[in-house]
Amino acid sequence: MAGLPNNSNICALSQWRQLFASQSTARSVEAYAHWQAVERLGLPTCQNEYWKYTPLDKLLAHRFAYVTTRAVSSTVRDTLSLTMDAYRLVFINGRFAPALSDNDTGLWQIKIEEGATRRALSAPIQTEVFLHLIESLSQETTRIRLPAGKMAKRPLYLLHISQGSEDKEALNTLYYRHHIDIESCAKGQIIEHFTSIDSQKHFSGARTTFSVGDNANLTQIELAFESCASYHFSHNDIIIDRDATVRSSTFILGAELTQHQISAQLNGEGSNLTINSLLLPSGKGISDIRTYLEHNKGHCLSRQLHKIVARDRGKGVFNGLIKVAKHALKTDSQMANNNLLLDRLTEVNTKPHLEIYADDVKCSHSATVVQIDEKQMFYLRSRGITYKDAQQMIIYAFAEEVTETIGHEGVRNIVLARITDALDEGVT
Numbered sequence: 001m002a003g004l005p006n007n008s009n010i011c012a013l014s015q016w017r018q019l020f021a022s023q024s025t026a027r028s029v030e031a032y033a034h035w036q037a038v039e040r041l042g043l044p045t046c047q048n049e050y051w052k053y054t055p056l057d058k059l060l061a062h063r064f065a066y067v068t069t070r071a072v073s074s075t076v077r078d079t080l081s082l083t084m085d086a087y088r089l090v091f092i093n094g095r096f097a098p099a100l101s102d103n104d105t106g107l108w109q110i111k112i113e114e115g116a117t118r119r120a121l122s123a124p125i126q127t128e129v130f131l132h133l134i135e136s137l138s139q140e141t142t143r144i145r146l147p148a149g150k151m152a153k154r155p156l157y158l159l160h161i162s163q164g165s166e167d168k169e170a171l172n173t174l175y176y177r178h179h180i181d182i183e184s185c186a187k188g189q190i191i192e193h194f195t196s197i198d199s200q201k202h203f204s205g206a207r208t209t210f211s212v213g214d215n216a217n218l219t220q221i222e223l224a225f226e227s228c229a230s231y232h233f234s235h236n237d238i239i240i241d242r243d244a245t246v247r248s249s250t251f252i253l254g255a256e257l258t259q260h261q262i263s264a265q266l267n268g269e270g271s272n273l274t275i276n277s278l279l280l281p282s283g284k285g286i287s288d289i290r291t292y293l294e295h296n297k298g299h300c301l302s303r304q305l306h307k308i309v310a311r312d313r314g315k316g317v318f319n320g321l322i323k324v325a326k327h328a329l330k331t332d333s334q335m336a337n338n339n340l341l342l343d344r345l346t347e348v349n350t351k352p353h354l355e356i357y358a359d360d361v362k363c364s365h366s367a368t369v370v371q372i373d374e375k376q377m378f379y380l381r382s383r384g385i386t387y388k389d390a391q392q393m394i395i396y397a398f399a400e401e402v403t404e405t406i407g408h409e410g411v412r413n414i415v416l417a418r419i420t421d422a423l424d425e426g427v428t
Helices: 008-023 029-041 074-080 129-139 374-380 387-404 409-426
Strands: 063-065 087-092 111-115 140-146 155-160 171-181 186-194 202-212 217-225 230-241 245-252 257-266 270-281 286-295 301-310 315-324 331-339 347-356 362-371
Touching: 008 029, 008 063, 008 129, 029 129, 029 362, 074 155, 087 140, 111 270, 129 171, 129 186, 129 202, 140 155, 140 374, 155 171, 155 202, 171 186, 186 202, 202 217, 217 409, 230 362, 230 387, 245 257, 270 286, 270 387, 286 301, 301 315, 301 347, 301 387, 315 331, 315 362, 331 347, 331 387, 347 362, 374 387, 387 409
Parallel strands: 063 171, 087 155, 140 171, 155 186, 171 202, 186 217, 202 230, 217 245, 230 257, 245 270, 257 286, 270 301, 286 315, 301 331, 315 347, 331 362
Antiparallel strands: 111 140
């Protein structure tokens, strides 16, 4: 049960309804269908099982608005951008910025669809109100295609730059929508990077769907590095065909409230999926990650590792489900959630679970919540290492199992540097 709506929910829904209506002439038929789903589902309350540890009161108390995008120079873009050998596409406040993007994208084929001309996409793997909100309020779809049999030597880098509102009473609301086709026997890497141009608040919603064909190979990395005063909700769907391999890694190292959902279907025999994540909630912030995985065919393998490092009264939330269909024989699936608490006022809520409807499968899940081992700390301190450095060494060792899975050395170094910056703000 979602519970009765409160005043904040009603007010926020009314504001989003006005934002939707303000651009009704540019909406597609599918956008109207998604908005109807928002109206039908309503905004969740703390009585909803999936939201009781992720309160939305602070977010929904804001006045939501579309803010006119301010010009972004190439200098500012380069300051915010990661430095890597990749094809770069730049998006500002949910819209593609061709003047700031690379003209040459190699084997990657890019098409931007706007307004009512946007073509329909597949139904969500798992419905959820914020997913429908993003689908209904986004103004364009970026379609990305890697043709069959092609191997992209350089990654495709999607840089999302979000701006706050100069009106302190308004919260800029913006939405990104991407669909990526990795066709049969193709191989490529996608890097999604979300950042803020200033320290002002904004609400960003992002939805990316992936279709991975037979014998294809995809590596996907998502970096949520937005302002600590912002809100970030993202939803990824991954559909995987026969003998395909997908590696997905998510790093949420910013924003006051983040909620990231990954839904996946293994729809072909012999497919292989890895999902990893690292969250670093702090300063009363909340980082919430959810995974939903369907093993629909036999002889498939999946591995999940999710780690949360909570500090300075931060809260982490993990909810994961593996569902094995009746005829998905020889399924091999593992899911682990490991959590490290850096002080007594931090909190982690974890719920991994399984639904198995087939025999002859191998499935497991686990969850751990620990604090820094004082014996380890004493050992390091006794050798002349400062408390701050000793704590960082332990945190790096805890996070290494996830960071080492990043298939791009430059990105891995950037993630480690970001962790260092975040810890420097709070470790004493």
